[in-house]
Amino acid sequence: MTKVTAQLSVSLDGCYAGPRHDGTGDWMHSAESHGFFRVTRWVTAAMSWRERQGFAGGEHDVNSEIVAESFGAAGAYVMGRRMADGGEVPWGDEPPFRAPVFVVTHRPRPTLLRQGGTSFTYVTDGVAAAVAQAREAAGGKDVAVAGGGSLVRQVLRAGLLDEVELHVVPVVLGDGLRLFDPDLGLDDFEAIEMSPIRVVPTPEVTHIRYAVRGRAPLVLDDRGRGTGTPE
Amino acid sequence: MTKVTAQLSVSLDGCYAGPRHDGTGDWMHSAESHGFFRVTRWVTAAMSWRERQGFAGGEHDVNSEIVAESFGAAGAYVMGRRMADGGEVPWGDEPPFRAPVFVVTHRPRPTLLRQGGTSFTYVTDGVAAAVAQAREAAGGKDVAVAGGGSLVRQVLRAGLLDEVELHVVPVVLGDGLRLFDPDLGLDDFEAIEMSPIRVVPTPEVTHIRYAVRGRAPLVLDDRGRGTGTPE
Numbered sequence: 093m094t095k096v097t098a099q100l101s102v103s104l105d106g107c108y109a110g111p112r113h114d115g116t117g118d119w120m121h122s123a124e125s126h127g128f129f130r131v132t133r134w135v136t137a138a139m140s141w142r143e144r145q146g147f148a149g150g151e152h153d154v155n156s157e158i159v160a161e162s163f164g165a166a167g168a169y170v171m172g173r174r175m176a177d178g179g180e181v182p183w184g185d186e187p188p189f190r191a192p193v194f195v196v197t198h199r200p201r202p203t204l205l206r207q208g209g210t211s212f213t214y215v216t217d218g219v220a221a222a223v224a225q226a227r228e229a230a231g232g233k234d235v236a237v238a239g240g241g242s243l244v245r246q247v248l249r250a251g252l253l254d255e256v257e258l259h260v261v262p263v264v265l266g267d268g269l270r271l272f273d274p275d276l277g278l279d280d281f282e283a284i285e286m287s288p289i290r291v292v293p294t295p296e297v298t299h300i301r302y303a304v305r306g307r308a309p310l311v312l313d314d315r316g317r318g319t320g321t322p323e
Numbered sequence: 324m325t326k327v328t329a330q331l332s333v334s335l336d337g338c339y340a341g342p343r344h345d346g347t348g349d350w351m352h353s354a355e356s357h358g359f360f361r362v363t364r365w366v367t368a369a370m371s372w373r374e375r376q377g378f379a380g381g382e383h384d385v386n387s388e389i390v391a392e393s394f395g396a397a398g399a400y401v402m403g404r405r406m407a408d409g410g411e412v413p414w415g416d417e418p419p420f421r422a423p424v425f426v427v428t429h430r431p432r433p434t435l436l437r438q439g440g441t442s443f444t445y446v447t448d449g450v451a452a453a454v455a456q457a458r459e460a461a462g463g464k465d466v467a468v469a470g471g472g473s474l475v476r477q478v479l480r481a482g483l484l485d486e487v488e489l490h491v492v493p494v495v496l497g498d499g500l501r502l503f504d505p506d507l508g509l510d511d512f513e514a515i516e517m518s519p520i521r522v523v524p525t526p527e528v529t530h531i532r533y534a535v536r537g538r539a540p541l542v543l544d545d546r547g548r549g550t551g552t553p554e
Binding site: 103104105106110111120123125126127129130258260262263264265266267270271272273274276277278279280281282283284285286287288291293295298300302310311312 | 334335336337341342351354356357358360361489491493494495496497498501502503504505507508509510511512513514515516517518519522524526529531533541542543
């Protein structure tokens with residue numbers, strides 16, 4: 093059955109990039125990019141990523157297999173417009189997705205067809221519509237929310253996310269774009285409960301996959317301790 | 324050799340408690356307490372904790388062993404004043420520390436001697452002084468920074484923390500007191516690097532122990548990717 097999944101590389105303080113680039117100067121010289129590249133360094137080094145992109149070298153290792161598994165599981169993708177635009181040049185003629193990508197945006201754009209099976213369809217009627225279109229296109233495989241972090245948060249907030257895998261990198265950035273932030277719209281006595289379903293330790297990064305259980309109240313139990321676990 | 328260690332239960336979004344209680348009304352009814360009890364629920368349930376506190380029941384399990392290991396490794400503790408004051412009544416006549424506790428504070432107070440080996444010494448000349456006194460008292464065992472999160476952050480910021488274990492609970496609180504926040508004083512192109520040295524998965528909580536490597540610059544390597552690993 094098709095699951096809606098996401099995976100994101102984050103620092104120990106939950107940032108998927110440095111503080112947001114304000115547009116002045118080159119993004120490559122920004123704190124945002126430096127944080128982003130630090131937390132995605134393990135991916136860059138992974139051989140599967142390199143094979144897809146046509147690079148030589150790298151090693152077959154756990155991290156490479158995790159990247160490969162991530163691409164292999166997805167039948168379609170949902171992506172934010174900022175990420176799609178930012179990746180257009182770097183991904184070139186044969187982007188690594190090899191499946192339909194549904195871009196969530198307010199600004200229409202004609203569908204782009206790339207080599208190797210990747211296409212970009214610009215969906216202007218919201219996150220849920222993009223997820224629904226991706227489900228149809230996924231052919232029974234999963235819908236992967238490719239990013240950015242802001243879109244993953246929107247899908248989670250909408251209650252549409254089934255699983256999320258965090259690639260927790262052992263670095264503290266201090267500040268940056270956070271996956272989980274007040275935009276989630278949780279009130280003070282409300283939380284989102286998850287269950288860890290797989291943990292893969294490596295020296296560079298700890299991979300933790302969670303099933304999203306859903307929103308639940310934060311209540312004290314009869315010992316005066318917190319429960320909050322949804323039934 | 325004595326290590327300075329810390330361990331903290333945190334939500335997926337890095338919070339060790341809900342948003343700070345402003346002092347009006349009972350702390351037990353605050354969002355801060357509800358978040359705190361949710362992320363420490365695994366501890367409450369662990370039998371070692373219960374044995375120390377004199378409760379009956381609970382199970383011997385991985386989480387109980389981890390709590391017991393944590394207490395067993397420490398020869399002395401460093402603690403923040405707010406935590407020490409807040410725990411005074413709940414911990415009663417025989418607090419679970421069974422070792423000297425050095426409380427970091429601006430306000431002097433005479434040393435308190437409790438039953439079972441716990442003592443509270445109020446250190447007014449700063450975090451480094453408290454850590455130094457704890458080292459002397461630790462008898463070759465570790466110095467454990469018991470908390471709160473604010474003190475752990477200060478010890479980390481001062482470069483005095485050797486290891487930190489995060490008990491990552493699979494819940495998103497949305498907002499709260501964060502262990503890693505801008506008080507760390509990291510600039511935009513600077514990070515704190517760590518290495519994961521042990522990962523213990525359980526259904527309720529993922530335990531990840533890190534060795535603190537230290538501050539390092541965030542730089543792009545010659546592939547345009549982030550390195551930042553200190554030599």
